[in-house]
Amino acid sequence: MTGGEDKVGTYKFVAEPFHCDFSGRLTMSVLGNHLLNCAGFHAADRGFGMATLNENHYTWVLSRLAVELEDMPRQYEEFSIQTWVENVYRLFTDRNFAILNNEGKPIGYARSVWAMISMETRKPADLLTLHGGSITGYVCDKECPIGKPGRVKVAEKTPLFHYQIRYSDIDINGHVNSIKYIEHILDLFPIGLFKEKRIKRFEMAYVAESYYDDTLNFYREKVGENEYDIEVRKNGTDVVVRSKVIFM
């Protein structure tokens, strides 16, 4: 055994023109979409995909995502994403990613944390007993040289922006899709900041669901020269997601 190359899934992409920002580089929200799709493909190929789980009335829930990048694919550039399972605990699993440029060189990494819940009770399922514990057989020690998602806490009392949830925000589960939050959060920053700097690290913590017609309030705190903490609260006080954006 060489450390489980067969445990790593690799998926190819092209940076499509309408998925790139003004700089001609892939947007963070589209990269996030690709990461979550790769998680889905990798799990499905191993019998832990959404379709199989849904038959058994379970579903994966994304809890955290952290992405750290040295570069972003350019318009029309081919790139690939590798994904593998780092840890399986009773209630959570850690899934990591590497983003490789068109020469196969890593240009970034990502970490994600997932829980599995019952679609009926919304209670967490025990991952270690799922399919007789077979998910643990996919754990792999491939390196992921970026920090784990940290804690974000925002004290700011005045929202920077508010947004009423609309048709295109809502996914098949009836709540705002995980990718749309990324887009709304990055839209808090002026385009001039993206002209001067690029995103080095981006973190999301998914705390609660929000629904059609909910009003989201966005609170932002500058916590370092290039570092911002963001909290999104719905209908007054309930925290929906927390995020950290580090530019460089």
Added chain:
Amino acid sequence: MTGGEDKVGTYKFVAEPFHCDFSGRLTMSVLGNHLLNCAGFHAADRGFGMATLNENHYTWVLSRLAVELEDMPRQYEEFSIQTWVENVYRLFTDRNFAILNNEGKPIGYARSVWAMISMETRKPADLLTLHGGSITGYVCDKECPIGKPGRVKVAEKTPLFHYQIRYSDIDINGHVNSIKYIEHILDLFPIGLFKEKRIKRFEMAYVAESYYDDTLNFYREKVGENEYDIEVRKNGTDVVVRSKVIFM
């Protein structure tokens, strides 16, 4: 010759989960993105792609798009898009599309109209002299059984919605990307309408560009029981796009 099967490009897709709406069907904006990508692939394979044009300081500009559908792919469903050139005129070319379900049966069609402009003067180029007129060799008489894009004129004076353009709306050309308008226009309708009905036909006419920080005003007029005309104007009066949405 059988009518030019080699002139038709066919491209495969899967309806990704974050590209589907609450009903689990692909959204119109994502379908629009795929259509425009297919146009790009098909043109590039025949020497008329953006990359080649840009080298010569020309670029394609989308003028009109009309989509008419009997059905929409479901989450995880495979589907394909065919595209071909119907006509080439001096200043415009008509490109059509068929959307096929996972059994290869057409579930919809689309029509688009494109111009080519000089990136320096922004003036239109003569398509009939491009590459010695060779683009006309790709014209194909495959059937596209939907009506051509019509004229939309909105008299409504009170905007239904206004929106200030943000970072994620802007593409590499520095203006709002064609797909984002589709998303903003469909977000004018309450989710309840999409629960009762589905979009039968959708039209877009791209009239002028809009830029970061511009404020877009959305005017909507109900012109039939299930038919709405929409006009988007920037900074007061300048028309940016017009659209028609027919539900059934």
